[in-house]
Amino acid sequence: MALRTKKEYFDSIKQLKTELYAMGERVSDPSTHPCFKPPLEAIGLVYELSGRKEYEDRLTTHSPFINDKVNRFAHILLEQDDLAKRFRIARFMVHKHGACIGARCVSTSSLNAVFAVTYEMDRELGTVYHSRFLDFLKFVQKNDLAVCGAMMDVKGDRSLSPGKQTDPDAYLHIVEKRKNGIVVRGAKASISGAAIANEIVVVPCTALQPGEENYAVCFAVPSDAPGIIHVAEAPAPNMRRLTGDEMDFGNARYGTHGSTHVIFEDVFVPEDRIFMCGEQKFAGTLVNYFALLQRLATSGCKTGHRDLLIGTAAVIADYNGIGNARHIREKLTDLYFQSELSAGCALAAVYSARKSPSGVFFPDPLYINLAKLQGVKAIWDGNFITADIAGGLVCTPPTARDIKNERIGKLLTKYFKGRKDVPTEHRIRMMRLAEYLSGQGSVVPIESTHGAGSPQAQRIVIQNTLMSVIERFKKDVKVMAGK
Template identity: 30%
Template sequence: MALKTPEQYIESLRDGRVTYWDGENIADITKNARFKVPLDLVANDYRYDDPAAGRLRRYTTEDGSEAHRIYEVPRTPEDLNTRIDLLRHTSIGTAVSGVFMALMQVKDAVAEVNPMYAENIERMYKYCRDNDLRGAEVITDPKGDRKRRAHEQDDPDLYVRIVERRKDGIVVRGAKLHITAASVIHELVVMPTKGMRQDETDYAVSFSIPVNAPGVKIINRSFAPAELNAFDYPASAHHSMPEGLVVFDDVFVPWDRVFLAGEVQLASRLAQSLGLWERTGGLIGAVNISEMFVGLAQLVTEMQGKESDAVAQNSIAELITYAEMLRMSLDYATRHYETTPSGMVHPNTLAVNAAKYYYAANYHQTVRYLHDLSGGLVLTLPLESDLRNEESGKYIRKYLATKKSVDVETRMRVYNLIRDLTADAFGGWHFVVALQAGGGLPAQRLMMNRLYPLQQARERALAAAGATRRPGDGSQAKIAAE
């Protein structure tokens, strides 16, 4: 199959999918104003003739055809670095197709339990790759009462579950929350939200199903209105993407689309593999936005004539430290890559989790430095319409002036970007996303505790303490007196 054009991508979404927004059942999302920005973003990733990024977007598959590089399984460190570069230039509506990297990463482990599921993973991966489709990461269940397991809920559907097993497939019911780009992609790739126990076999389920499959319904929400002035909202006007509550109302899934159906020992493996690639994507975005913060901080400092101010310089240094820690962490994670038995190269799992934790745990504090440098004007700056008005505009240009080398309109654009990135539409969304995307802080803590060489660290500490016996070996640790 040939690579799609942006126009063919748009046409492919006219498939009868059921999607709601603001109380409206939208029959054709390609003609609805709320979807214009999201569709433009994803459609741009189909511009394979783009002189700047077109070559980066495509690669040659093992059978000699061309496909979007989001589907390239890294086999060398160079492949991995190219993927990192790709994700710097890719919308989140395409980046979520990285869910197939998670599936391909665990394919070997799945094959040991059920070869049919591994074959299904390979087939669905190639089907989406060869038809230039996009898939969404569908993982987070509503969970209900968090003190109870999946099968203990008052409503058994609060985790996606198998309600019927048939000769030709399974029937599933439930919902998934926070599904980025669900309405603007082609395949919903469902993964377990966490590990399951033996008495939760119906909840250990993974599959891929078309968005327009009977029984699938999506309820959308976005941080931005349909239309925003790009001067006043330089980020939100171009980068919004809907989040979906995806409902599976007794959806039939053929066996050749099933990756897991009751094998509880694999549930956590699938969930963790998706976490790695999702956190890697979050780390790439963190590097980009932290570098942006440094640039914005320097600009507002210069515009205010505070280049030599010690407090300002200290704040910028804090922002630089944050940006460099993230950049070095991403570099470390890719240089100290890991390899699966089948030869996939992926970022260092411990490094990615530690870096994502550092990013999320310090994001809000970091934004404070930028707000402190910028001042209240971040929130009270007049709108572009007031700047363009002949009468009000002259006062804006007069009273927002700082020094002759600073253009007032440029100053307004800088402040608008700070507000939009950190204190308004996009900023409000990102304040939560920075913390929760890829799993909240406890998820990264759990992975770090599992992956860090604790025994090695323990032995080194004992040796440094001069202990001749290990704690817990039947006697108190004896400290050498020599």
């Protein structure tokens, strides 16, 4: 079996004995929890689409390691074109789910980074990590597993390296070596999809110095391994999931992220799952490989998110009757320009990619970092542009319960109507989607944007004032130029 169905993936997560907490309570079945069902559905969608003929070429490929079809997220990138395809599926999938598929997406970075570094370690040190890792890779590919990547330690005092922390557990490390494996302790922060992944690949968080060998540890464990505790992230909008109606969520089906803080409380890792154990010199290479690929993945993913921002802002402008206004088009063009600049840099990184000694291709470091940073800037600017275009209702819409209320429902439906041919509910739903996509967990940014008048109102006053003084400025420069 090299491709699973969505149901098989769901069943595999249900069978786990994960120690998972959300908002202070133990979660026995993430598939029914309001904050974990959405990312499960998003990952389930990858399984579902991968099984369809029309997406076969986009989402699946041939693995030489198991001589069978595999999902592209679990593929080893031995061709330059694999990088381009990986970038494009991130954007493609986000158009469909608008959320996060970390337990599949980060598989690429973690599997490829460990593949490449274990190859280099074996070559230089004569270790057997690569052949061990190949067994794990084949297990993942044959069973089409969801694998997350846990790099980020909680890190304690950021000015101190792992070996100098007051609490040695601030970075995950080896606490005991046994004949048949190791025991590790520490905590990885905000790991996307960790509780709804089948396996967790753990890598070091930073380059390490001599003396920090116990922090140079890389391994794979099932996400419910004894001693692992998951604590769910709790961004403000997740709270609404506990009480609200699906109309209030913006992206009801897929729109929670589903990361967990993963605590390793003396977890035993058997020998066949250990891929680095004390080789401090190679930690930096592993971190670098992981980061390069994750920056490629996120550049694709965030380009997809910005496409959704553009679509949402444009639909709201249509619903408000101003879809053809010049300043709206200019703002959307600015967002698209910034977004595609990031996508272009990512593709430049792909087409100037370098082949590592193992044969895995990694994106060019300069261009992929340009892509990531420009993408971050474009997301923040895009949030502002979307909020600007959408109006203050992004943070103040009435709830589904208000709309259904006998006394006020009809009034709200009448007064919150935009263009006459657009039902009020459609307009409010789109505002909620804008709220979700632009990350508005509090009223502060939108109230700051639209309270006391929308930005365009200030631009008009500023432009009028400029026009009243511009002739004087022009006269001054002509004098200065001597004409």
